[in-house]
Amino acid sequence: MPAETFFPGKFCLTRENPARPWRKTWKSVFKSDKPWFKHLFSPMNFNFETPPERRGTDSQKWQKYAGRDILPLWVADMDFAAPPAVVQALQERVAHGIFGYARPIRSQIESVTAMLATRHGWTIEPEWIVWLPGLVVGLNVCAQAAAAPGDEILCLTPVYPPFMSAPKNTGRHPVSVPFVLDARNQRWEIDWDGLERAVTPRTKAFFLCSPHNPLARVFTRAELERIGEFCLRHDLVLCSDEIHCDLILDPSLRHIPTGTLASEIARRTITLMAPSKTYNVPGLGCALAIIPNPELRRRFVQATTGIVAEVNLLGYVACEAAFRHGEPWRQALLTRLRANRDEVLAWVKRDLPGIRIEAPIEATYLAWMKVKDLGLADPIGHFEAHGVGLSEGRFFGALPGEYVRLNFGCTLTTLQEALLRMKRALSAR
């Protein structure tokens, strides 16, 4: 497809016509054989142990406990600097000095299509992409595009809270079907009968979190196909939030994009993705909806009109650099996260009696911990009083006092100190 098709007029910046003043520098950077260039891309040089200090910065995660000795292991961002290639690309773009309204250029779009094809075996057309300033925005837009006020939207709980709040924000009703723990096989299972019982004539959409936050599950092809078949049979739009898809910790598992299932399922699917979780750039506000069906895409775009902000131009730059050049860093990150996950599991088993992680952490950097047996009326308050800030399970749909979520996307030193404090918190009950 010629670039003009999706970059009309002045936005037509082709490879042959690189009308980006910073692009020359960019090109020369990625062709450089200078030692510092090799440093940027050498896995040996990725630093996950002594990242920049976040206290006193704009970090939401750290500001929450400013002035208090509480280690924040709550909101899902990581305490690591973004890949050096991303930082370098941003510095070059900032040096250009003009920050007008932005549109994605061809190379940025191609970075997405190429990444999906090579990493996930998913071939998409560029026009299927709708850029968004965030995934939560995408969930809210999905609610409006897929259902009318008063309609119902299904989700599987526990789940990332906006899955339930997005429908409510726009006068739709979230209907949650709890996962069932198969304790013998240590596996969270979808309650298929419960799903069938939950459907009514007013059910219009299914919000899926794949891989799952907070259960850290990677769904199998059989499960995804069954969800797709369920949506087909009940004529539901399938909104698939795949923000954690490049954070698979179990090397024997693969993320299967919902959009790669049978074409009749893909036609009713809105896939939400972003570089934000994997490359730790959520503050740059860049996400995408991928919608193969033109009519569904039209409805989605219509729901964004006049409300959803433009994507920050730095978000496009970070996205391209991450997808094109972030793979060695991502691999090094996965090694760090696997070690952190193992550390959490070891501490829970050895030093945190009464806390349980009931199923393997297959993906994400989030641990869903059962704290019910501790008998604490306010587990979050108790752990905060002992210097650790966790996420409240209740907001994900769990019963009060039953679960907390721990974010292990931090340095090993921070993690070990937090786990030690949790141990002390248990002794002090």
Ligand SMILES: Cc1ncc(COP(=O)(O)O)c(C=O)c1O
């Ligand atoms: C499943 C899921 N979707 C969306 C988001 C947030 O996305 P954004 O920051 O782009 O709104 C998160 C953040 O933790 C998440 O876990």
